[in-house]
Amino acid sequence: MKREHPEGLLGGGDWYGAPVEAAKQGKGKAMMGVEAGAEDEDVDELLAALGYKVRSSDMADVAQKLEQAEMAMGSGVAASDDAFLSHLAADTVHYNPSDISTWVDNILSELNAPPPPLPSLPLRFDAPSPVDRQNRFLDLPPSVSKQSTSATELPLVTRRTPAEVYELKPVPALPAARAPVRLAYGSDFQLDVAPSPRDSKRIKFCSSPPSSSSSTTDAATSAAPPLPVVVVDTQEVGIRLVHALLACAEAVQQENLKASDTLVKQISVLAASQGGAMRKVAGYFAEAVARRIYRPLPRGVVGCSSFDSVSFDDMLHMHFYESCPYLKFAHFTANQAILEAFAGCRRVHVVDFGMRQGLQWPALLQALALRPGGPPSFRLTGIGPPQPDNSDALQEVGWKLAQLAETICVDFHYRGFVASSLADLEPYMLLGQDTDDRGGADNDEPEAVAVNSVLELHQLLARPGVLEKVLRTVHKVRPRIVTVVEQEANHNRGTFQERFTEALHYYSTMFDSLEGGPGVAAADSAGGRDRAMSEVYLGRQICNVVACEGAERTERHETLDQWRGRMTGAGFESVPIGSNAFKQASMLLALFAGGDGYRVEEKEGCLTLGWHTRPLIAASAWRVAADPLSARGT
Amino acid sequence: MMMLLLPHREEEEEGGAAGRRRFPINDNADLLAEVLGRLDGRSLAVAGCVCRLWSAVGRREAVWEAVCHRHVAVGRAGAAGGTRSVVAALGGYRRLYRLCIGPALDRLAGVRRQGPAVSSSSSAARHVSLSLALSLFSIDCYERLGGVGGRQQQPPASLLFLCKPVDVS
Numbered sequence: 001m002k003r004e005h006p007e008g009l010l011g012g013g014d015w016y017g018a019p020v021e022a023a024k025q026g027k028g029k030a031m032m033g034v035e036a037g038a039e040d041e042d043v044d045e046l047l048a049a050l051g052y053k054v055r056s057s058d059m060a061d062v063a064q065k066l067e068q069a070e071m072a073m074g075s076g077v078a079a080s081d082d083a084f085l086s087h088l089a090a091d092t093v094h095y096n097p098s099d100i101s102t103w104v105d106n107i108l109s110e111l112n113a114p115p116p117p118l119p120s121l122p123l124r125f126d127a128p129s130p131v132d133r134q135n136r137f138l139d140l141p142p143s144v145s146k147q148s149t150s151a152t153e154l155p156l157v158t159r160r161t162p163a164e165v166y167e168l169k170p171v172p173a174l175p176a177a178r179a180p181v182r183l184a185y186g187s188d189f190q191l192d193v194a195p196s197p198r199d200s201k202r203i204k205f206c207s208s209p210p211s212s213s214s215s216t217t218d219a220a221t222s223a224a225p226p227l228p229v230v231v232v233d234t235q236e237v238g239i240r241l242v243h244a245l246l247a248c249a250e251a252v253q254q255e256n257l258k259a260s261d262t263l264v265k266q267i268s269v270l271a272a273s274q275g276g277a278m279r280k281v282a283g284y285f286a287e288a289v290a291r292r293i294y295r296p297l298p299r300g301v302v303g304c305s306s307f308d309s310v311s312f313d314d315m316l317h318m319h320f321y322e323s324c325p326y327l328k329f330a331h332f333t334a335n336q337a338i339l340e341a342f343a344g345c346r347r348v349h350v351v352d353f354g355m356r357q358g359l360q361w362p363a364l365l366q367a368l369a370l371r372p373g374g375p376p377s378f379r380l381t382g383i384g385p386p387q388p389d390n391s392d393a394l395q396e397v398g399w400k401l402a403q404l405a406e407t408i409c410v411d412f413h414y415r416g417f418v419a420s421s422l423a424d425l426e427p428y429m430l431l432g433q434d435t436d437d438r439g440g441a442d443n444d445e446p447e448a449v450a451v452n453s454v455l456e457l458h459q460l461l462a463r464p465g466v467l468e469k470v471l472r473t474v475h476k477v478r479p480r481i482v483t484v485v486e487q488e489a490n491h492n493r494g495t496f497q498e499r500f501t502e503a504l505h506y507y508s509t510m511f512d513s514l515e516g517g518p519g520v521a522a523a524d525s526a527g528g529r530d531r532a533m534s535e536v537y538l539g540r541q542i543c544n545v546v547a548c549e550g551a552e553r554t555e556r557h558e559t560l561d562q563w564r565g566r567m568t569g570a571g572f573e574s575v576p577i578g579s580n581a582f583k584q585a586s587m588l589l590a591l592f593a594g595g596d597g598y599r600v601e602e603k604e605g606c607l608t609l610g611w612h613t614r615p616l617i618a619a620s621a622w623r624v625a626a627d628p629l630s631a632r633g634t
Numbered sequence: 635m636m637m638l639l640l641p642h643r644e645e646e647e648e649g650g651a652a653g654r655r656r657f658p659i660n661d662n663a664d665l666l667a668e669v670l671g672r673l674d675g676r677s678l679a680v681a682g683c684v685c686r687l688w689s690a691v692g693r694r695e696a697v698w699e700a701v702c703h704r705h706v707a708v709g710r711a712g713a714a715g716g717t718r719s720v721v722a723a724l725g726g727y728r729r730l731y732r733l734c735i736g737p738a739l740d741r742l743a744g745v746r747r748q749g750p751a752v753s754s755s756s757s758a759a760r761h762v763s764l765s766l767a768l769s770l771f772s773i774d775c776y777e778r779l780g781g782v783g784g785r786q787q788q789p790p791a792s793l794l795f796l797c798k799p800v801d802v803s
Binding site for chain 2: 318321322323325332335358359362363365366374400401403409527530583584587588591592
């Protein structure tokens with residue numbers, strides 16, 4: 001009988017889905033996967049043509065059982081194979097092979113008892129995890145890559161201390177609900193799992209809960225098996241790897257340096273056997289934890305890297321810009337918001353908090369040039385960090401933009417500010433320079449100001465009060481619009497362990513999206529180099545989030561809701577980003593090789609871009625809240 | 635289709651086809667331009683290999699402008715003249731097609747070819763808009779500008795994401 005590819009029968013990514021519905025939905029999913037006729041007749045027609053009699057209503061069950069049987073038969077060490085199969089062949093009595101249903105039942109009863117029903121699954125873990133953590137793990141998207149372990153599927157964290165877990169003794173006995181001896185099925189637990197409501201076309205990741213594979217040690221010790229079978233599974237190693245990472249974080253949190261040291265070494269070993277995104281993520285996290293444990297004397301290395309130079313950072317940023325759509329999405333969305341805010345203004349001024357290479361502005365210049373009514377008079381103030389080698393990068397960028405503006409006939413003025421921190425800015429620096437030689441006719445019309453910050457504000461949270469000061473400065477400038485783009489993650493509040501877990505989740509999703517879909521470039525092409533550099537870029541962030549503390553830890557990402565609270569507290573109100581930006585973002589994403597993995601979502605007027613179900617970057621727009629009590633203008 | 639455009643000789647006029655005038659298309663470059671402007675990008679590029687006249691006509695900006703407009707969704711009813719001058723300043727319609735619109739259309743066609751299994755949630759975005767293409771084009775143009783004193787720049791790479799990955803296995 002034609003056997004469906006396992007993924008077709010399996011459920012979706014959240015394999016800790018509600019156990020109650022699991023069985024029902026699992027069967028339903030299996031039904032969809034099996035190539036069965038939709039007839040109401042008793043016997044399936046297609047199979048009848050081949051000589052088998054199976055009732056259509058039984059198809060799902062039969063398919064499941066065949067899966068299980070094949071798993072059990074196919075997996076196993078060589079030594080036990082022959083004995084087992086010959087036992088099946090010779091000693092088992094099979095009646096009526098054309099009735100597949102009972103035949104398979106027969107086979108399965110020769111194997112051990114079928115896996116226990118799912119409701120007992122949570123019992124396998126020593127202690128239930130807090131509900132919210134479980135819920136968070138439920139939201140993990142499955143990895144697109146089938147080969148590598150999904151980096152985003154984390155098991156429920158056990159509450160055993162790390163030292164216990166990793167003394168490598170057999171897992172304590174499992175609840176009696178389970179059969180005393182069982183074969184370790186590689187991945188058939190998925191059969192009973194609730195399918196994800198998301199796209200079925202996504203390749204499903206098969207994984208088994210850790211204790212099912214650890215049950216193999218049980219098999220060896222118990223009395224009456226037919227055969228003990230050990231399944232060595234890269235997926236199992238992947239689960240153990242994630243387990244080890246989380247346990248290591250817990251150890252560090254509890255200041256158990258010895259355990260965390262052991263774990264870091266284990267993580268490196270385990271990570272080496274993985275492939276793809278998981279290995280890289282685990283590698284970066286292991287390195288970061290190692291740095292934290294063996295911390296060199298403070299006086300921080302920025303981003304925990306020996307390459308401290310700003311130009312290296314800029315170069316990594318460029319590669320990140322080229323290899324994935326997050327920054328392009330940020331730029332295009334912010335530009336659209338700014339463009340709409342500037343409608344009808346003849347003099348506009350944009351302040352960019354992170355000028356870098358100025359890649360955001362050519363598109364805005366072009367859009368302003370083409371807007372109905374002609375281009376306005378455009379002024380740009382770029383703010384950047386001091387360069388170590390005395391080169392004036394800001395001025396160069398301004399010059400290039402001026403060249404571009406000249407070719408498309410936009411009146412352009414540029415000013416660069418070098419500031420080691422945004423807190424050094426004062427309102428008078430940003431306010432209109434009315435002494436400019438702008439021509440008398442336009443002087444009486446006030447400038448429309450926009451403030452743009454792409455991934456810059458979170459760094460200000462490293463020292464108390466700095467963000468508030470900057471937001472006050474921005475408020476004093478009375479901008480028409482403030483565009484804020486930030487990472488959508490909570491890497492700033494809570495304990496180290498919570499931060500670590502959040503970051504693991506976030507960066508795993510990021511790395512997954514870099515690995516992308518089938519169209520992504522090969523490793524040795526220019527696109528592959530971009531990807532490699534982007535991974536280094538993200539790795540430095542990981543290092544900063546995990547290993548640094550205090551003023552050194554500048555990657556203090558916060559969620560959109562947290563930023564919303566901060567902005568409204570500073571006197572701004574939300575400007576909804578229009579549907580034009582949404583459409584443009586969708587179009588942009590359609591062009592990326594990662595295909596349909598990227599998702600743009602609109603959330604209370606802000607746009608987020610994410611990978612599958614996890615938003616990774618959020619763009620929002622703000623304006624000064626109308627304050628009827630304020631009588632003065634600045 | 636192209637066979638119909640090949641210049642006919644006067645002697646090959648069918649007997650009995652009274653009143654049917656034929657003329658060599660190569661005698662009238664503007665008409666040729668009109669016809670070529672209705673092709674898609676790839677066919678137009680191929681047409682440029684036919685002869686020198688076709689090559690010259692096929693490089694006209696007006697022809698490529700027609701091709702571009704035919705294949706993108708023009709969102710805003712902006713001043714066509716304004717668009718023309720901006721695009722000319724950034725490098726021209728032929729370059730715009732080659733760098734942005736062509737690869738984008740190929741990418742979208744590739745996605746469509748993957749079949750109806752592709753999720754419908756983003757099906758609204760299965761076309762290229764002129765504004766998006768121009769934004770990408772302007773970024774590429776900006777990257778190609780030299781710095782002060784002509785310092786060695788990185789090769790422009792902002793449009794790499796549109797290129798087909800080369801399988802070097």
